[in-house]
Amino acid sequence: MADDTTDTKSSNQMWGGRFASGPDAIMEEINASIGFDKKLFAQDIRGSIAHATMLAHQGIISTDDKDKIVHGLNTILSEIESGNFEFSRQLEDIHMNIEARLATLIGPAAGRLHTARSRNDQVALDFRLWVKEELQKTEQMLTGLIAAFLDRAEEHAESVMPGFTHLQTAQPVTFGHHCMAYVEMFGRDRARVRHAIEHLDESPIGAAALAGTGYPIDRHMTAKALGFREPTRNSIDTVSDRDFAIEFLSIAAIAGMHLSRLAEEIVIWSTPQFGFVRLSDAFSTGSSIMPQKKNPDAAELVRAKTGRINGSLVALLTIMKGLPLAYSKDMQEDKEQVFDAAESLELAIAAMTGMVRDMTVNTARMKAAAGSGYSTATDLADWLVREAGLPFRNAHHVTGRAVALAESKGCDLSELPLSDLQAIHSDITDKVYDVLTVEASVASRKSFGGTAPSEVRRQIAFWRARN
Numbered sequence: 286m287a288d289d290t291t292d293t294k295s296s297n298q299m300w301g302g303r304f305a306s307g308p309d310a311i312m313e314e315i316n317a318s319i320g321f322d323k324k325l326f327a328q329d330i331r332g333s334i335a336h337a338t339m340l341a342h343q344g345i346i347s348t349d350d351k352d353k354i355v356h357g358l359n360t361i362l363s364e365i366e367s368g369n370f371e372f373s374r375q376l377e378d379i380h381m382n383i384e385a386r387l388a389t390l391i392g393p394a395a396g397r398l399h400t401a402r403s404r405n406d407q408v409a410l411d412f413r414l415w416v417k418e419e420l421q422k423t424e425q426m427l428t429g430l431i432a433a434f435l436d437r438a439e440e441h442a443e444s445v446m447p448g449f450t451h452l453q454t455a456q457p458v459t460f461g462h463h464c465m466a467y468v469e470m471f472g473r474d475r476a477r478v479r480h481a482i483e484h485l486d487e488s489p490i491g492a493a494a495l496a497g498t499g500y501p502i503d504r505h506m507t508a509k510a511l512g513f514r515e516p517t518r519n520s521i522d523t524v525s526d527r528d529f530a531i532e533f534l535s536i537a538a539i540a541g542m543h544l545s546r547l548a549e550e551i552v553i554w555s556t557p558q559f560g561f562v563r564l565s566d567a568f569s570t571g572s573s574i575m576p577q578k579k580n581p582d583a584a585e586l587v588r589a590k591t592g593r594i595n596g597s598l599v600a601l602l603t604i605m606k607g608l609p610l611a612y613s614k615d616m617q618e619d620k621e622q623v624f625d626a627a628e629s630l631e632l633a634i635a636a637m638t639g640m641v642r643d644m645t646v647n648t649a650r651m652k653a654a655a656g657s658g659y660s661t662a663t664d665l666a667d668w669l670v671r672e673a674g675l676p677f678r679n680a681h682h683v684t685g686r687a688v689a690l691a692e693s694k695g696c697d698l699s700e701l702p703l704s705d706l707q708a709i710h711s712d713i714t715d716k717v718y719d720v721l722t723v724e725a726s727v728a729s730r731k732s733f734g735g736t737a738p739s740e741v742r743r744q745i746a747f748w749r750a751r752n
Contacts, residue, residue: 319372321621322379326365328414329379330358332407335510336490337398345401345500350394357391358383379411380404401500402493405524405612409489412620414511416533419627420482426634427475427540431468431752433641438464439745443738445723446561446651447660454658457723460651462736465744467547472748474540481536485529488513492523495611525611527601530623534598537630541591544633548584551640555581561651562644568636583636590629597622655723659688659698664720664729673712683710697721 334355341351361383364370376382388395441460448458488508491498497520504516517523554561568583601622604615662684669680686709691698699721706713719725731737734744 313374316377317374318378318617318620319374319376319382321624322408322411323372323382324620324624325379325408325411325415326383327362328411328418329383329407330362332410332414332490332511333383333398334358335507336402338510339503339507340397340400340500342506343501343503345502346397350397353391353394354387354398357387357395360390361386378404378408380407401498401502402490403495403524405494406489406492406520409492409524409526410511412527412623413485413489413529416529416623417482417485419623420478420485420533420536423536423540423627423630423634424475424478424482426631426638427471427478428752430634430638430641431471431475431748433638434464434468434471435745435748435752437461437641437646438468438741441646441648442741442745444646444648444651445655445727447655447657448736454654454660456663457655457660457726458730458736459727459738459741460646460648461738461741461745462727465741465748467543468744468748470543470546471540474536474543477536477539481529481532484532486514487517488515489517489523489526491516492520495521495524521611525608525613525616527605527616527619530619531598531601531605533623534594534601534626537594537626538591538598541594541630541633544637545588545591547637548588551584551644552581552588555579555584555644559650559654560647561654562646564640565643565645568640568643583640587633587636590633593629594626597626652723656697656699659691661698661721661723661726662688664726665698665717667729668717668720669710669713672714672716673710675710675712 337346337351337354337358340346341348361370364386370382370386372382373385376385384395384398387398438461441464442462444460445457446460446463447454448456448463488504488511490507490511491502491504508514508516517526551562551564553559555564564579564581564583569579569581601619604618604622608615665687666677666680666684669675669683670677673680675683687698687701687706690705690709691701694701699718703713703715706717720729727736727738729737731740734740
């Protein structure tokens with residue numbers, strides 16, 4: 286999409302009398318953007334209708350010309366949506382393709398549409414509208430993913446599983462609590478989406494090429510018609526700003542990272558060595574040579590999509606980092622990155638929502654694993670602090686000796702005889718066994734945000750109220 290400050294013609298060459306000959310094949314190839322920016326057709330037509338309506342309201346064009354323009358644009362919209370519109374590379378971009386067709390449909394009145402605007406503010410408007418709509422779609426999809434996790438959390442508020450640090454068994458938690466960790470993650474992603482919508486909710490149209498316009502336009506009118514809070518406040522920044530696109534990619538990258546972490550856990554959990562979950566055939570594939578295999582390909586592909594999204598963010602940051610104000614042709618390269626990342630993010634959220642609802646949870650396997658690795662050692666240390674009055678560091682040392690003894694005997698802490706425990710510290714009584722089960726461990730973690738089933742249910746209720 287090129288810098289355009291003059292009225293354009295519907296011919297294949299758009300630069301008027303400045304150039305004696307048109308671009309050669311290489312220039313045409315590098316210059317054309319219609320191959321990807323045709324995705325903006327609905328936004329372009331919507332913006333043009335709002336612009337034409339405002340021009341007529343301000344007496345800049347006649348009502349008759351406005352009516353012809355609006356009717357023609359709606360005709361073009363129908364043609365594109367029905368697949369009956371022929372896009373031309375020679376016309377370079379979506380703006381000129383639509384304008385050329387409009388001239389064919391309604392004649393000279395089409396030439397009045399571009400009054401008081403440039404392709405610079407036109408593409409800024411189209412792209413901003415598209416990103417805003419995509420963010421709204423992302424918000425809805427994240428809400429659906431959060432709902433899926435809330436359902437699984439409620440179902441498994443009491444299902445015990447091992448909690449990990451360093452991928453080593455740490456302390457028992459509930460699967461419901463683990464699910465709620467992802468609710469928090471995706472809740473932050475959704476909050477970032479909402480904040481980004483608020484950030485970009487300003488209308489660029491009317492900034493023209495970079496300096497505004499001498500026509501008596503009403504930018505507040507077009508902003509309201511297009512669903513923006515207000516118009517942008519600096520015409521130079523307006524046509525050179527792509528922060529809204531970079532912010533979308535940043536949000537997508539963070540959300541993609543969260544999706545990838547979840548995908549990694551599903552990959553690990555579905556291995557025979559863990560066996561915590563099982564995906565149905567809807568989200569798995571087999572092997573062409575090993576008939577026993579059931580591969581979590583959907584999760585693996587979600588994990589891979591994150592790399593594409595990250596690449597798009599880095600690409601657009603790199604495109605923008607050296608550009609002087611205001612518009613530069615480099616900015617034509619912004620859209621493919623955003624379009625690709627949006628498609629990847631949509632697919633990844635949809636796939637993960639499906640997997641969360643689809644997976645079968647092996648609660649027995651999780652519970653058995655929850656007690657491994659002396660996961661209730663901290664509960665023993667806490668008991669020594671509460672019941673025997675030891676400072677925590679001393680209790681930690683005593684517990685370490687108990688773990689070493691259990692390890693040498695090949696048994697769990699709860700299986701050590703009382704005499705062995707008392708040999709380590711004389712104040713230990715048989716009441717200690719009440720805290721050495723995984724169920725007792727999770728039930729005791731009642732601090733706000735803890736893993737106790739009662740606290741998990743409290744957080745589920747909180748999120749249901751705000752989801």
